[in-house]
Amino acid sequence: METVLRGGNVVDPSQQCEGRFDILIGEGLVVDIAKRISTTGRVIENIEGYTVIPGLIDVHTHLREPGGEAKETIVSASRAAAAGGYTSITALPNTNPVTDDARKVEHLRALIDHANLVRIWPIGAVTKDSAGEKLAEIAQMVAMGIRAVTDDGHGVQSAESVRQALCMCAELKIPLLQHCEDETLAGQGQVHDGQIALQLGLPGISASSETVMLVRDVVLAQACKARLHIMHVSSAQAVQWLRMVKSIGIQVTAEVTPHHLLLTESAVVDDGAMAKMKPPLRTKADRKALQExxxxxxxxxxxxxxxPHTVEEKTGDFSAAPFGIVGLETAFPILYTHLVKKDVLSLTQLVDRMSCRPAALLGLPYGTLKPGYAADLTILDLEQERTIDKDKFYSKGKNTPFHAWPVYGMPVLTMVGGRVVMKNGIVTI
Ligand SMILES: [Zn+2]
Known part of the structure; x- marks a missing residue:
């Protein structure tokens, strides 16, 4: 039976669509989108007062399974994704074992099929075991459907390994996603190399440790005519170089995280290891440069x-705590509240950056509500204020500095291929 989503405020940057529209959904696809669609013989879902966007897509998700099931599983991450309005997420390869050959991709696919909730796109490693030397079985993994490679968790330290990988990625027409961190410069750093590091007596991580690798890899990507994607850009210096590189026409894309857009180094003073991540949170000037x-x-x-990490790992000694925080269940509402409602970014731009462009990076036929495409969409409540509550997360990871933040823009329904996977905050499966 076809369904009409009636009277929602539709925001779809992929077709410059913004306004009150009905959406007709049938057989898992968007069939029509128009001012008024006949409801005769169809199920009606009245969504007046709510906003409909193409489902959110995350190109950088650590699912921890296999090997780290105490932190997260593919099922728990899928449920967190559905709760957060994500219809597609990725499975980064830094699991145990590392996803570095076709057999491991196949194993991952079986786990993903079993979870059967949101779409999950496995990403392969760049090097064997992500050890940074010998290349992983990139071509075989691409044949199994991976859309990109990365050694995230670490940057690939060897320039020659990156060069070989970039040339192979160019041939296979996939992007290489790089965690930019020169480990000889970052050393044992814990937080941004600045005032807070001095105050707390912790070793710092400089912005140059990121920028040095960014510039090196841009040079190599240019030589190999490869698509390089810079993960979690954190500093004004990196932004400056990216802007210059793009202005001379080099093919490079970049991402930023919600935490780098909203927080600064001082968050570790209040939130301890809940604000410990790599690259680290930096200064107000860095945050401003990232927003711009x-x-x-x-x-x-x-x-x-x-x-995701366990509570024990994140609440013990600061220096021993692992880097990173959860993000699937907080990303959209915190960004809507602090960027869109404060006029830094329009809602259309936010949806573009969280759905359309991530789809383009991985070459996915999503991030759009055009007729004929999959009915992957998210319905948002932009009016009612709610509170972030880590204890209600579907993710096993409760490691967030955003607990108790008041927010607007909470997702209230997530649909994947026409199937409702979350409604009113409750994951249906
Ligand atoms: Zn990383």
């Missing part, structure tokens, strides 16, 4: 870097 870069297109898209 997102607006002017120097940074293409927003990715969560959803990185």
């Amino acid at each position: 870069a997102l607006v002017d297109g120097t940074i293409d898209l927003i990715a969560t870097d959803h990185a």
